[in-house]
Amino acid sequence: MKANQLNTSSETSFQQLGLSELLVKNLAHAGMVAPKPIQEKAIPAMLAGHDLLAIAQTGSGKTLAFALPVLAQIAAMGSKRKPKTARALILAPTRELAVQIETSIRAVASNMHLAIGLILGGVSRHTQIKRMAAGVDVLIATPGRLMDHIREKNVDLSQTQFFVLDEADRMLDMGFIRDVRRIAELLAPKRQTALFSATMPKEIAQLAQSLLRDPVEVETAPQGTTAGDITEKMYPVTMRDKKQVLAGLLALPEFRSVIVFTRTKYGADAVTRHLEKTGYPVAAIHGNKSQNARQRALNGFRDGSVRVLVATDIAARGIDVPGISHVINFELPDEAESYVHRIGRTGRNGASGVAITLYDAALERSRLRGVEKVTRKRLDLQALPELPDVPFVKKPVTHEGAKKSPAAPAKQKRNRNRRPKKSFTHKHGGGRQADMRAQGKPAKKSRSERRKRPAA
Template sequence: MTNHDNAVPAGFAGLGLSGTLLKSAAAAGLCEPKPIQQRAIPPLLAGRDVLGVAQTGSGKTATYALPILSKIIGLGDKRRPRTARALVLVPTRELAVQIEKVVRELARGAHVSTAMVLGGVSRSSQVRRMAPGVDVLIATPGRLTDLVREKEVVLSETTWLVLDEADRMLDMGFINDVRRIAKATHPARQTALFSATMPKEIEALASSLLRDPVRIEVSPQGTTAAEIRQHLVMARLKQKRQVLADLLSTGTMRQVIVFARTKHGADRVTRDLLRDGFEAAVIHGNKSQNARQRALDSFREGTVRILVATDIAARGIDVPGISHVVNFDLPDEAESYVHRIGRTGRNGAVGEAITLCDPSEVAKLRQVERVIRMRLPVLRDVTGEPDPAQPRPANAGHGAEEASVPARSSRTWRGQQTASKPPRRSSSRRRRNWGTSRRAGSQAA
């Protein structure tokens, strides 16, 4: 594996892209390349495999879409039935929808066809869309596994493979599916893998799928964007509803995503917000695709300013101008915190992330702090707990600086170490064979 740190010419023109793509990139608002684009586009254009460690909102989609489109445009319109020239694998439907939108914008003016293969929507329409063959297929692993098994999708002609948000696919139990899908693609394919975090399982996956990849890390893995101010509010579970209402009443929270740990919890938070006089919508895996899309559209258009979501359902939300993220519950997986707060502070804008923590969640809080390598500063404490003077984590403060936030109380509650069980790993590790049938759309959040 090689590192790629050489300087590249300024502007997309200096990266080797064609005139058509330069025009469409400019029309899509891409003027100057972001760091991940500067460093990854040249090796991708040169045919190299790429391993990218980059947080949400860093510009990954255009990073791989532009080189792929550059090569596809020169291939002409002849496609074999049921095949895809390029495949982008993603963990959730929302992320797939967002990626297809970007690809279509960047391919404007060129004869490039796209398709999505996702759970939770009509299988027959996807089969019809794939029948003549497409240039770029964006898919979630579960539904694609089904259609490959049924020979409705043929991957032997797929020469570009992208794994986007690989760590989330790991969390959702898709890694075995990903390996099978990759094995079904063209043996001489070019592969790019992007992940916000790099646990051992993703390192192993990258080693098995990528050939002498260029490794590009635009920020230390596990760290969060410098543009995001992070705060902590200590509050008991029964106090969180009032704390959230108080925060939302300040007038500074223009567009907010509130994260709940479970689907039922997300519904409860939404009901409470509506009862407290706030316009809110909710997305999670028990909602239909149409309902989720309506909620997203309402949030994007500003009809509602608060979107309540679970971790999995929120993947792929790319709404400009999100001012705040509120963690109503701490996540089971500490790495999810990085993905959650990455919804704000995008494209150079300053965002704010506020985490509400009950004393019973302190073990999870400490795990989050180890992942992000900083201690979350206490904005407010309403628990009435005494300060147990819990020592800092051994690696806290390495690689990131604590935000300077004045506490609103005279005490800073450092959190009482509890006997809480460690966060559970996802129980959805699925072991499927191409020849086994399963319920369609099971990969939905």
């Protein structure tokens, strides 16, 4: 695909990029004064009306790279919203990423009087229908739930003039590309489209070809590269020992805020249970959790009440929590590209971070080769540091599991006048039947025997 090239100066401010005074003020209030490289390249291109194809890694600041020019252009329109419509649509592959985008947009859209909607699975459909009734300026959505609302005629995309597809390669991994194409067909013919992806496989290049018109292409880092401020370590650990080694690592004081990635939902729950037994404040986040449960886990991780978050790859690109000190790959991912997105949760916004992989050579050799191919560098094994032994925390004794003690109230004496319980009769004899035989009395026939008719 032939793309325009855009040159920008190395030292610029948000105001120099052409953003409104109110947006610049909101950015300063949020602690952002100078644009990041992806923002410096993307914002002028979108403000000039160009479509955009951006290759950007996680943690690069890409959310504001597309959000700021979209907000600036919508604010300048001034026309009235129509019911059930959205002026801008931002598609995200996961619920966590959608929530993160909404949070970022609300932070910089203060006092702009813009209506922002969020449509995703796992939460009330009625609330989303009510929100869309009067129309919104910016709609952030996941493809599956958005398609449900489109089929039920709760959302009308015919007026949508701005379309952003975030994490396009993740959309491909999760099987959303067909829905993306259907959604794109429903948008206004004259629109501005921006496609963001960390990698550019053949299918995404074809999607970009069909959606974008003479786009400006920007790239902040070569595909598959990891952030330079992340220290990567790999320790040889057998699968049998991984839980104990993980618990030992978390006992070290430098592991302040940690995400642990597993391959499966079952594995995430198993690791979470183990860490709970050792007394760590831990929560799990994966596809089987409800949206409310996932959001509670993320909120706890953000406010520090949850120190360890155990997650599957579905959350790898949707977690943007400042101050994450470590990412631990409990297992290497099946999709090698996920390694880049996993470790990108730390070392964000100029901070340093550490990514640790627990590697079982007998089971994960092919996965390691895939990761090294994608990242274009070798991951060398290091000696496992000496770790403290972390015993299980004894659970408080509950009433049900308590043993008898002298302090326990005495059992009530049996009422001797009460009639004894009837014994149940076993089909082979016993109980009351056996007592009757012992007294020389004929045993009572069973119901099935009584029903038998004598032979003719």
